[in-house]
């Protein structure tokens with residue numbers, strides 16, 4: 001009985017019921033005193049009381065029913081309100097979502113159009129940079145990568161121009177020397193001086209060799225770029241190869257009064273390698289060491305099992321030369337890179353180390369260098385054992 005009206009009806013019901021019970025008891029007593037029939041008065045009162053009880057109970061039932069109907073009605077109202085709310089939220093979500101995606105697409109689109117423009121600029125050889133971008137991290141990363149690519153392309157372009165200038169010099173100088181020397185020989189300039197004639201012939205041969213070296217380097221580089229480098233792999237001994245390399249370059253070292261030394265080698269495992277190509281790597285490493293080491297310096301070659309294991313061999317070529325600055329050390333293995341020291345670059349095509357790196361990695365090995373300006377350089381390479 002949760003409302004005042006219900007409590008009131010119930011209380012009345014109860015009172016009527018109590019009256020009914022009392023009436024019944026009284027009548028019962030009367031009957032037990034010898035009366036055979038219930039009195040007329042009792043029947044009327046009894047009926048009136050029961051009617052009263054039924055009326056009030058029906059009243060309670062009616063109130064409960066009404067309450068239930070009201071609840072059903074209000075539940076219906078609530079559910080229609082929820083439906084409206086859901087519909088509204090859904091429409092709002094779609095609208096806001098569309099707006100967000102419109103703006104973000106427009107922002108991404110703008111960046112892509114800008115990127116397209118800049119790419120065209122780069123294609124024209126104008127190495128522009130992408131401005132600082134406000135946008136999703138993917139676009140920012142793309143812009144950063146684009147800028148890094150632009151810087152790299154610019155570097156490469158400059159290196160290429162430098163390489164072509166340098167190469168034309170490398171090719172033209174020996175050719176001019178050969179032409180001059182042969183003209184002098186034809187004209188008989190030193191017909192009566194056999195030593196001078198001999199000197200001319202030696203110059204011609206040396207220049208021819210220089211020319212062959214340059215052409216070979218360019219050919220190797222082209223083969224490497226075209227992935228057409230061919231190897232003749234064989235199980236071979238590195239000790240012998242190192243000894244031959246040192247022997248071959250000793251005259252150059254002696255000319256420059258540089259002490260070229262092969263340290264005593266421990267027993268090394270055999271290597272599956274193309275000996276000619278690995279010799280080429282050694283020639284370039286020792287050649288560089290001699291080129292960048294002033295007179296009275298030292299160049300040492302060492303080899304040992306790599307990391308004390310028998311699975312690989314490590315070779316080191318160290319010199320007491322000019323050394324390489326940290327930022328240059330990062331690029332010396334890249335094509336055409338030649339480091340400028342005291343405003344000038346030494347002779348060379350800047351391809352030796354690029355080719356060396358390629359050869360070593362084709363052999364499953366690795367090449368690296370440690371150096372500091374003024375305290376010499378050490379170049380290392382490691383090759384897996386056969």
Ligand SMILES: Nc1ncnc2c1ncn2[C@@H]1O[C@H](COP(=O)(O)OP(=O)(O)OP(=O)(O)O)[C@@H](O)[C@H]1O
Nearest residue numbers: 288289292323332338339348349350351352353377
């Ligand atoms: N031992 C070294 N000491 C100092 N600098 C070195 C040494 N070895 C290489 N470098 C630097 O690295 C650059 C690249 O060497 P790399 O052998 O690739 O080319 P290069 O010797 O100039 O030309 P190439 O070998 O093609 O004739 C050199 O120009 C030089 O600046």
Ligand SMILES: [Mg+2]
Nearest residue numbers: 284288348352
């Ligand atoms: Mg070199």
